[in-house]
Amino acid sequence: MSAIGVGSAAGGAGAPARSRPGPPARRRKRLPATPAERVLHWALVGVVTLVFAFLVIPIVIVVLESFNSADYLSFPLEGWSLTHYRRFFADSAWVDATLLSARIALLAAAIATVVGTTAAWGLARGTGRGKGLVFALLYSPLVIPIIVLAMAYYFTFADHRLIGQWQMVAVAYSVMGIPYVLVSVSSALQQFDPELENAARTLGAGLPRTLLRITLPSLTSAISAGALFAFVIAFDEAVIILFVAGNDSVTLARKLWDSVRYDLTPTLAVAGTILIAVCVGLFVLSELIKILRERRERR
Amino acid sequence: MTARTTVTRRPPGDDLRPGRVPPRRRARRPGFVTMALGLPVAFMAIVYAYPVGAMLLKSVTEPDPGFGNFTKAATDGAIWEVLAITVRLSLEVAVLTVVLGFPVAYFLSRTSPRRARFLALLVVIPFWTSILVRSFSWIVLLGDNGLVTRLMEPLTGNSEGMLYSESAVVIAMTHILLPFPILIIKGTLDQIDASLPRAARSLGAGPVRAFAQVYLPLALPAVVSSGMLVFIIGLGFYVTPALVGGPKQSTIAVVIAQSVQVNFDWGLAATLATMLLVLATALTLIVRRLTKVKGLVSL
Numbered sequence: 001m002s003a004i005g006v007g008s009a010a011g012g013a014g015a016p017a018r019s020r021p022g023p024p025a026r027r028r029k030r031l032p033a034t035p036a037e038r039v040l041h042w043a044l045v046g047v048v049t050l051v052f053a054f055l056v057i058p059i060v061i062v063v064l065e066s067f068n069s070a071d072y073l074s075f076p077l078e079g080w081s082l083t084h085y086r087r088f089f090a091d092s093a094w095v096d097a098t099l100l101s102a103r104i105a106l107l108a109a110a111i112a113t114v115v116g117t118t119a120a121w122g123l124a125r126g127t128g129r130g131k132g133l134v135f136a137l138l139y140s141p142l143v144i145p146i147i148v149l150a151m152a153y154y155f156t157f158a159d160h161r162l163i164g165q166w167q168m169v170a171v172a173y174s175v176m177g178i179p180y181v182l183v184s185v186s187s188a189l190q191q192f193d194p195e196l197e198n199a200a201r202t203l204g205a206g207l208p209r210t211l212l213r214i215t216l217p218s219l220t221s222a223i224s225a226g227a228l229f230a231f232v233i234a235f236d237e238a239v240i241i242l243f244v245a246g247n248d249s250v251t252l253a254r255k256l257w258d259s260v261r262y263d264l265t266p267t268l269a270v271a272g273t274i275l276i277a278v279c280v281g282l283f284v285l286s287e288l289i290k291i292l293r294e295r296r297e298r299r
Numbered sequence: 300m301t302a303r304t305t306v307t308r309r310p311p312g313d314d315l316r317p318g319r320v321p322p323r324r325r326a327r328r329p330g331f332v333t334m335a336l337g338l339p340v341a342f343m344a345i346v347y348a349y350p351v352g353a354m355l356l357k358s359v360t361e362p363d364p365g366f367g368n369f370t371k372a373a374t375d376g377a378i379w380e381v382l383a384i385t386v387r388l389s390l391e392v393a394v395l396t397v398v399l400g401f402p403v404a405y406f407l408s409r410t411s412p413r414r415a416r417f418l419a420l421l422v423v424i425p426f427w428t429s430i431l432v433r434s435f436s437w438i439v440l441l442g443d444n445g446l447v448t449r450l451m452e453p454l455t456g457n458s459e460g461m462l463y464s465e466s467a468v469v470i471a472m473t474h475i476l477l478p479f480p481i482l483i484i485k486g487t488l489d490q491i492d493a494s495l496p497r498a499a500r501s502l503g504a505g506p507v508r509a510f511a512q513v514y515l516p517l518a519l520p521a522v523v524s525s526g527m528l529v530f531i532i533g534l535g536f537y538v539t540p541a542l543v544g545g546p547k548q549s550t551i552a553v554v555i556a557q558s559v560q561v562n563f564d565w566g567l568a569a570t571l572a573t574m575l576l577v578l579a580t581a582l583t584l585i586v587r588r589l590t591k592v593k594g595l596v597s598l
Contacts, residue, residue, distance in 0.1 A: 037506050048406040051399050051477075052418070055425050058436035058474060061446065065439060073439050075446045115339045122335030134336055137343050143583050144351075144576060145535025147552040151572040152350035154559065155357055175347045178339075207331050236429035239537050243559070253431055260435050260542055269439075272432040279427045287420075 108234035111174035116181025164246030177230025188222030389533030400480030487521035
């Protein structure tokens with residue numbers, strides 16, 4: 001039983017990248033391509049290239065504009081300079097907004113990670129009725145339109161005089177991060193053999209010790225991936241903050257929004273680049289964790 | 300679960316004291332699992348279900364108890380118009396993302412795993428970049444001095460950007476939502492057995508026929524469900540229509556925001572949010588029913 005579980009888990013882990021029938025067979029099959037097929041193939045490559053350009057160019061443009069030496073947004077760039085970075089970091093409003101975003105995101109990610117991981121373990125070990133409902137409750141923030149969540153928090157915060165309190169903003173964002181942690185940790189738990197927990201317990205370890213020494217260590221990469229996603233969401237979410245920020249908790253996203261509406265300057269591109277850098281950096285980090293882990297498992 | 304526990308409980312030998320282990324496990328395990336499910340549920344009840352519930356309630360209590368808000372919304376021609384615009388925008392974006400996304404997903408699932416992994420990064424990085432930043436980027440690109448405007452000028456003879464128009468909103472929303480169909484459809488295409496279209500070819504079907512009659516039907520559920528997913532998410536969009544669109548592109552979300560921030564009409568905002576929530580939930584459940592695509596977090 002457990003052997004089958006482990007086997008399929010190992011297959012599952014490699015599946016997304018490698019499970020398709022091997023390339024050698026396909027390559028052999030592809031040699032006698034008809035001219036029509038070749039045309040179709042290059043047409044496909046052309047379309048795909050265009051779509052990738054469409055996906056990537058807007059991101060690149062924001063980064064490029066942040067180095068523009070002109071005082072207005074222009075393309076092609078007038079010249080390269082760090083003026084706008086200097087301006088950004090000299091402006092305490094932008095710096096404070098960035099720090100506040102980081103603080104909110106850290107707290108939100110911490111809450112989401114604890115709640116999501118606990119729930120994922122409970123769902124994996126619990127029996128029978130109610131599990132579906134619990135999962136639906138924790139997963140649903142992902143499906144609900146954000147503007148609806150924003151209204152919900154706006155009304156509740158207004159009713160209880162909580163508008164502008166950054167801790168409450170973080171709590172609201174943690175709710176949005178929980179589904180990601182839940183899904184990430186749940187899928188890791190499916191590949192985790194519960195017999196390992198049982199083994200530790202039969203050898204005399206209590207449940208807290210088993211969880212701490214056996215279960216948690218093997219979930220590290222899933223938990224950190226979930227935590228990173230939760231952080232990214234809380235760091236750059238823009239809709240809820242527009243309603244619950246008041247005048248006090250001006251996050252980077254909120255400040256960015258105001259500036260887009262009232263003065264379009266290249267400083268905005270700096271803020272945008274920082275948001276991109278944080279998201280991409282954390283994403284690369286999570287990929288690295290994944291790769292390192294795969295390598296360790298292969299040994 | 301319990302059956303398995305009884306099996307492993309039989310001591311494998313050594314320094315185990317068989318008398319002690321079973322009662323301890325039976326006494327503690329349910330407690331921990333209940334806590335692991337109960338605490339997250341309690342957390343979600345307070346910080347998620349309560350605000351959403353309170354918001355739903357406001358639609359029938361604010362300013363007067365009763366269904367006045369709903370009848371007001373239903374008889375207001377402007378609201379119907381906004382609803383029509385929202386549905387039209389989401390439909391256009393859903394069709395576009397699927398049409399653009401399918402070739403990319405197809406290409407990613409056919410190319411070598413290593414190249415697919417690298418190219419998938421180009422899909423995932425925009426995906427993790429803030430919606431606000433990407434909308435801002437389209438303001439730069441589509442503005443009067445923007446790259447797109449400059450490039451299009453010789454073709455259209457029009458030196459004005461297409462910012463604040465429906466095309467601008469559709470382009471920006473397509474950019475933001477395109478990763479969803481790509482990732483979802485790729486997930487399905489990866490699982491289609493490559494020997495099936497090959498078999499069709501060897502039985503005499505041309506490449507187009509093998510694709511249309513063998514491959515496409517297998518891919519169709521993912522195509523349809525990812526399109527519907529984009530449609531559902533599009534219905535709730537706020538940031539992009541508010542920044543990139545003009546007054547004619549006001550979506551439900553934009554009107555909700557206006558009625559809260561400009562008109563202080565909490566009742567109408569709550570009512571529209573409730574309608575949006577019901578619509579999105581119903582459509583999500585339909586998608587769930589139609590296909591088994593889990594979708595959202597297939598990263």
